[in-house]
Amino acid sequence: MALLLNCESLTKSFGVRTLFRDVSISFDDTERTGLIGPNGSGKSTLLKIMAGLEPYDSGEITTRRNLRMAYLPQEDQFPAGLTVQQVVLDPLRDQVGDEHDKLTRVEIQLGRVGFERTDQQADTLSGGWRKRLALARELVKEPDLLLLDEPTNHLDLEGILWLEKLLSNASFAFLLVSHDRYFLENATNRVVELNVAYADGYLSVNGSYSDFLERREEYLEAQSAQQRALASRVRREVEWLKRGAKARTTKAKGRIEQAGRMMEDLAELKGRNAQQGSMLVDFAATQRQTRKLLVAKDVTKSVPGRTLFEHLNLVLSPGMKLGLLGPNGSGKSTLIKLLAGELQPDSGEVWRAEGLRVVRFDQGRRQLDKNQTLRAALSPAGDNFSYRGSPMHVSGWARRFLFRTEQLDMPVGDLSGGEQSRVLIANLMLQPADLLILDEPTNDLDIPSLEVLEESLSDFPGAVVLVTHDRFMLDRISTEILALDGKGGARPYTSVLQWQAAKDEQEQRESAAAKAATARAASPKSAAPVKKKLTWNEQRELEGMEEKILAAEEDLHAHQKRMEDPSVLADHVKLREICTKVDDAQKTVQQLYERWQELEARA
Numbered sequence: 354m355a356l357l358l359n360c361e362s363l364t365k366s367f368g369v370r371t372l373f374r375d376v377s378i379s380f381d382d383t384e385r386t387g388l389i390g391p392n393g394s395g396k397s398t399l400l401k402i403m404a405g406l407e408p409y410d411s412g413e414i415t416t417r418r419n420l421r422m423a424y425l426p427q428e429d430q431f432p433a434g435l436t437v438q439q440v441v442l443d444p445l446r447d448q449v450g451d452e453h454d455k456l457t458r459v460e461i462q463l464g465r466v467g468f469e470r471t472d473q474q475a476d477t478l479s480g481g482w483r484k485r486l487a488l489a490r491e492l493v494k495e496p497d498l499l500l501l502d503e504p505t506n507h508l509d510l511e512g513i514l515w516l517e518k519l520l521s522n523a524s525f526a527f528l529l530v531s532h533d534r535y536f537l538e539n540a541t542n543r544v545v546e547l548n549v550a551y552a553d554g555y556l557s558v559n560g561s562y563s564d565f566l567e568r569r570e571e572y573l574e575a576q577s578a579q580q581r582a583l584a585s586r587v588r589r590e591v592e593w594l595k596r597g598a599k600a601r602t603t604k605a606k607g608r609i610e611q612a613g614r615m616m617e618d619l620a621e622l623k624g625r626n627a628q629q630g631s632m633l634v635d636f637a638a639t640q641r642q643t644r645k646l647l648v649a650k651d652v653t654k655s656v657p658g659r660t661l662f663e664h665l666n667l668v669l670s671p672g673m674k675l676g677l678l679g680p681n682g683s684g685k686s687t688l689i690k691l692l693a694g695e696l697q698p699d700s701g702e703v704w705r706a707e708g709l710r711v712v713r714f715d716q717g718r719r720q721l722d723k724n725q726t727l728r729a730a731l732s733p734a735g736d737n738f739s740y741r742g743s744p745m746h747v748s749g750w751a752r753r754f755l756f757r758t759e760q761l762d763m764p765v766g767d768l769s770g771g772e773q774s775r776v777l778i779a780n781l782m783l784q785p786a787d788l789l790i791l792d793e794p795t796n797d798l799d800i801p802s803l804e805v806l807e808e809s810l811s812d813f814p815g816a817v818v819l820v821t822h823d824r825f826m827l828d829r830i831s832t833e834i835l836a837l838d839g840k841g842g843a844r845p846y847t848s849v850l851q852w853q854a855a856k857d858e859q860e861q862r863e864s865a866a867a868k869a870a871t872a873r874a875a876s877p878k879s880a881a882p883v884k885k886k887l888t889w890n891e892q893r894e895l896e897g898m899e900e901k902i903l904a905a906e907e908d909l910h911a912h913q914k915r916m917e918d919p920s921v922l923a924d925h926v927k928l929r930e931i932c933t934k935v936d937d938a939q940k941t942v943q944q945l946y947e948r949w950q951e952l953e954a955r956a
Contacts, residue, residue, distance in 0.1 A: 363412035480507030652701035676831035683839030716793035723766030770797035
């Protein structure tokens with residue numbers, strides 16, 4: 354284990370606002386670190402400082418000699434007119450070496466991230482493929498330490514799973530900013546939260562995200578207990594001071610000074626513990642008693658060249674939480690527009706209850722006027738308004754969504770992505786709904802905000818249709834999941850893990866079939882294939898293989914069913930244990946299929 358980078362007493366401010374102060378933290382060559390924290394805590398700024406792209410106010414950064422470091426920003430930008438190959442080749446231009454070797458390195462990295470064609474124009478790529486290209490541009494540098502700022506942005510769920518697997522098998526150290534809790538759980542071995550709620554300005558825990566949650570709860574409880582104990586001591590000292598103790602003696606003077614220091618320490622503790630707040634979300638329902646809110650019957654929708662989904666049947670009723678899954682372009686946004694009445698199906702029908710009130714969150718945030726002030730966006734009718742029959746002032750409403758008073762006169766366009774999402778959620782809360790349609794509401798939200806949003810959606814008595822790449826939220830909220838494949842198929846699942854297991858199983862079968870086809874094509878046609886006959890034991894093994902696979906799949910499904918238990922989902926220790934069992938069961942099923950194919954090929 355070798356030290357790669359060390360930060361000593363780093364402080365960074367923007368204007369009068371301090372992001373972080375006196376942060377001292379180091380990273381070694383075994384790092385697979387997730388960096389989390391509330392919006393505005395300085396995560397992205399800290400990454401830029403480490404990458405040498407942002408100055409800091411005070412402190413010191415030291416790195417290992419000849420450290421190779423790469424940085425993947427949130428937004429992916431490429432020079433105009435370059436091909437995919439040219440974008441990845443660009444960082445190697447000034448390096449000494451053979452041009453053919455450089456091109457080979459580029460081709461390897463592009464293949465590693467999934468590109469089959471390297472001559473296409475970079476500026477024509479979708480958001481997900483732009484992210485893959487940006488990652489290849491950094492990987493070709495062969496970094497010792499890779500810094501990634503929100504690397505799952507613009508990736509669909511399959512892209513996130515791909516990135517998770519790539520980083521889990523990485524030979525380099527990395528530090529990434531992410532709010533994706535499953536991603537943090539599966540890809541990292543250390544979690545650091547940047548937050549002024551901690552005495553050092555951050556909390557670092559070696560282990561998984563589940564381990565971090567456990568340690569954080571212990572830390573904050575201990576800090577709260579420390580505040581209670583110190584408050585009790587301060588009360589006693591205040592009572593002593595009120596008795597008019599004479600300060601002529603050295604002992605009395607010392608006690609008075611100590612009481613002053615204790616009061617300062619208590620004020621600091623109260624300030625840190627107060628930072629644990631999060632926004633308050635509570636969607637309003639119409640309390641409609643209708644059993645069926647919306648019915649889609651035999652619905653088909655196509656785009657030029659392909660069918661997105663066909664013969665789709667769906668019933669939305671109060672309390673139902675439908676999660677939509679599928680790769681980018683599979684038709685998720687089209688389906689929610691159809692449910693909202695903005696599009697009509699090619700065939701089939703969509704019935705809506707009379708007077709159905711639909712409230713929709715648009716991932717493009719097109720409902721927001723970016724030129725409006727925050728004050729006008731939160732309360733268009735004036736500083737005072739009524740919320741559920743009670744008077745509300747815009748400043749109090751703003752605090753509910755973690756906005757500072759000085760932000761009220763800022764244009765909405767100057768707010769961060771997470772802040773704009775919070776404005777949109779605030780607007781939606783003022784509209785009573787039978788059906789909530791949320792298209793990527795988690796983009797740019799920090800983890801505390803995600804947790805509050807999940808609680809509100811769980812408690813919402815109407816129906817919810819949720820599109821998100823956040824697997825944790827989908828598993829926690831959804832009563833049913835509908836997966837679109839973009840080729841006409843739409844299959845229901847009970848959980849994301851069930852969908853992922855089915856997807857992995859399908860990929861294994863396709864991979865095995867492809868390998869078998871390749872082997873048949875490569876074998877000489879003139880020569881008769883030489884087969885090694887099965888032994889008696891292998892023949893018995895083959896005869897019992899279907900039964901073994903069936904038992905293994907039943908075992909897998911049983912573990913997956915346990916993951917749907919609310920008591921398991923609420924207990925991160927139990928959840929981690931059952932996740933491990935699911936992984937082991939999936940590996941067993943895969944090994945049995947591979948063995949079956951091997952024996953069948955020889956039989």
